[in-house]
Amino acid sequence: MSEKKIRVRFAPSPTGYLHIGGARTALFNYLFAKKYNGVFILRIEDTDELRSTKESMHSIFESLKWLGLSWDEGAIDEEREIGDFGPYIQSKREALGIYKKYAEELLKKGMAYYCYCTPKELEEMRLKAHLEKRPPKYDGRCRHLTQQQIKNFELEGRKPVIRFKMPDDGITSWNDLIHGELKFENKLLYDFIMIKASGYPTYNFACVVDDHLMDITHVIRGDDHISNTPLQINIYKAFGWELPNFAHLSMILGPDGTRLSKRHGATSISEYRKLGYLPHTMKNYLALLGWSTKDSQQIFEKGELEEKFDLEGCQKNPAIFDPVKLTWMNGEYIRKMTKDELYEASLPFLKEAGIDLSKASSNVADIVAIEQEKYKLLSDIPKLIDFFFTDEITYDEISVEKVLKKPGVRNILSEIKEVYEKIEIFTEVNIENATRQFCKEKGYKTSEVFHPVRVAVSGRSHGPTLFKMLEYIGKRRVLVRLEKSISFFLS
């Protein structure tokens, strides 16, 4: 027997950048599609005429691409799309009259009606309900307007909205793939607006029409949509359409347990990119927010999430976003990179930091790789290797005080400088042999020599493995820096 092809969608509204929460929703949809060989669709829900922007739409495309969440169907820019169920941008669908057509069908069936209430009236209604401690729901006063009343409203120039006639009793329930059986009493639901006065559809209506028309089999979204679901289900029922499966993902909260927002720091994917996180880190970390394998696996190789993801491993309770663990994970993935990958990834960050690569004392990829195990963020790279790219290094004051200004150091540096001058081929091995030989002959402890050399040559007391560092800095610069330390700090 042929199983129905799984089709899922990520449906962001282009009113801002792609956020952590949105990216997580997109990721779970993507992984679910990959796991079951389904189709991942990107639909743009720009029915908010005031807040939707082209820029937001583009930044969402960009962030999704950066994360590697490629979609099989949907808009790829404002003009072009892929897939047979388009258009995939709701404003374009609206222009085609799709939503109006379906709204009219419900109107004809008597399951929807025109409402002439003004925003002011509605506000008063809510206020009154609040005072009387009732749920603030629309009272249905336009359900049974007479022809005369309608005529009068029209004469006044009022623009109507179309409301859905919600059943007054009964129960709406569904078997949520994450939460299990969920039910709502219909009498608590309300006659929500399907078509606004502007003619644009509202989210709850457009979403259902499109999910149906696009043959969506699984609606995977944040659990802030749980209370929208019974509203939407009643639309499906009114049309006699088959229900998709629903899966409501838990929310992601900030470190203080409240909804993730700007005050918690970076919230958009593009910011994390700029901070120096790897796309794979974001994928892996976000996957672990509300999902896990039976053995609580932490690190996933490329392609492994697509293989192991399952809705069954999804958590019902909200998860707190932990930047510390994210950063740890990024370090893990930076360490796994090949030298070439790391070099490629470092370029934009070196440029951003104003590093002049033409002044490199050795091969740039080698220099970048020398501190590979230390980077947690790509933006750490320039900070740790900048002294390979300049003739004028800056000296860390504390290191100068504690290491260089110790008695005897001047002598040691002068002597080691002579040793280094004599090394013909300035390589790690030769430098190390010569330095150790020197320590032995002069009776110095290795640390008495190694530390001052490090500070004299790099300007600080922490850094890469010493002899390789000297090789990469190069004989000329090493000698110059030793001389400078001797004459400047120790005179």
Added chain:
RNA sequence: GCCCUCAUCGUCUAGUGGCCUAGGACGCCGCCCUUUCAAGGCGGAAAUCACGGGUUCGAAUCCCGUUGAGGGCGCCA
């Protein structure tokens, strides 16, 4: 206010009636390695399984209540 959801170390989580004196990961602490800093290895502290009642020979696991947290109640999505 009304409706809905959720509840295991500080955090992410494993756990679906006996294997739990509750496992893994981040973070934290200590030791080892070591020219520094990291990385790595080893070890440790850290959860009366929110609380209170049941059911059961037996409950983190099932039921009820309480509390707390989160979400929703827009001509926003």
